[in-house]
Amino acid sequence: MLRIKVMQALYGLRQVELSNQQLAIDSIVSQFQPDLNSMEPQNLQQLEGYRRLASLLFEEGLKQGSLAQDDEMPYRVWRAANDALVLYKNKTVKERNQLVQQIIEEVRTIDDSYIRVLVLLLDLAHVARLDRERLYDDPDAPQVSKESGLDRNRVIRALADYKPLELETLRRGISWSNELPLVRKIYIDVLKRDEMYQEYCTKHEHTDDEEQQIVQHILRNLVLKHEIARHYFEETVLHWAENSDLARSMAIKTLKSVQTAEGIKLVALTDDWEEDKNFIDTLYKKFLENDEEYEALLAEQLVNWDVERVAFLDKIILKLALTELLNFPNIPVKVTINEYIELAKSYSTPKSGKFVNGILDSLAEKLKTTGKLRKSGRGLLDNR
Known part of the structure; x- marks a missing residue:
């Protein structure tokens, strides 16, 4: 979960950086617009030449990190490029710092969102049981057979009997009791009208x-997609827009676990928030601090590949894995590699899992050989 949020933030940061680059370029363009209030003739060709030169100089500054003043360069051109570079850097640094705080805030609310979704399924089942036990049907409501219902579903019953979920619900103060009219509305207007449920x-x-199929269908297509429930979550649950996909994924994993040999279990919830916060902060900042070094390591490993053509998300995943391998000595190599293979499978292209697996296995061996990869304590487990 923590790695997913950092990955998403870094992906979003790239979009922010592109937007800031465009703002900087726009600032250059504005410097070389004709002065429509001037009575003097405007040299449009020269203005366009200066604009292009300043834009190229800005792009050079992005690569080098700064712009040295060149006596042969028109000062007006250098100043426009340098001002654009300062604008870009200031906005990007500010937004980088804001993003890491945003990750931390979002992570603190993911578990609550996940538990809230599971509890909604239980409350829908409760309403379904009351509906099936009614002696007289509401003629204005859609009718369904009483042979079965969500309350009789074995997955839901396992969820209802699972004490860890009950304890987490109580500990977090999560309840739909104040929203029972909404739960009934979802049941009557959404669930009872659904052909698959009928x-x-x-x-x-x-x-x-x-x-399993009907519960997953209800969660995926009715609870989280129908306008009634979606509107409620968007309006009342903090960071729902950012967390909904992850909360759904966690809920689905819990539902699937009912049919496993180990039985039902909650997706791992944080036991040490300070440790998790430190992990997020270090992973995010070390990625950015060492981006060029990790880019070079990847380039060496991808000698037969065009690095520019590697899927952008795959590059983020690979560099995040490198960041973790080199900066968290207590995390076993196998744990890191497996985590990022799963990220690639879930969030990137269909072939990304195998691609990331191959690259990281080779990189880990190379880093061990060169002495750059050092593990200690728990990090020594399962490293072969």
């Missing part, structure tokens, strides 16, 4: 796969 209710018995 078909599910006509059968008294279901296979394990059918039980």
Whole structure:
């Protein structure tokens, strides 16, 4: 979860940097616009030449990090390029610092969002049970068979009986009790009108796969996508727009765990917030501090590849893995590599998992050989 949020922030930072570059270029353009209030003739060709030269100089400054003043360069051109570079740097540094704080704030709310989604499923099941037990049906509401219902679903029942979820719900103060009209509305206007749920209710018995399929369908397509529930989450849950995909993924993993040999379990929730905060802060900042070094390491490893053509998200994932391998001696190499393979599989291209696996295995061996990769304590576990 922590790695996902850092990855997303770094991906977003790249979009911010591109936007800031455009703002800087726009500032150069504004410096060489004709003065429409001047009575003097305007040398449009010279202005355009200066604009192009200043833009090229700005791009050179981006690569080098600064711009030395050249006596042969028109001062007006150098100043426009340098001002644009200062503008870009100031905005980017400010937004980099804001992003790491944003990650930390978002992470603190992810677990609450995840638990809230699971509890909503339980409350929908409770409403479904009350509806099935009614002696008289509401003629204005859609009708479904009473042979079965969400309350009889074995996945939901396992969730309801799972004490760790009950404890987390109480500890976090998460409840839909103040939103029961909304829960009933979702049940009546969304769930009972859904054809797949209606078909599910006509059968008294279901296979394990059918039980899993209907609960995942309700979560994916009704609870999190229908306008009624989506609007509520967007309006009332902090950072929902940023966290919804991750909260859904965590909830789905919990539902799937019901059918595993180990049985139902919650996705790992933080036990040490200070440690997690330090991990986020270090991973994010070390990535940015050593970006050029890690880019060079990748270039050496991708000698038969065009580095520029490697998927941008894959490059972020690979450099994040390098950051973790080289800056967290207590995390085993295998743990790091496996985590980023899973990130690549889930968030990048279909072939990215295998690609990232191959590159990181080779890089880890190379870094061990050169003595750059050193592990200690728990980090020595399973390193072969």
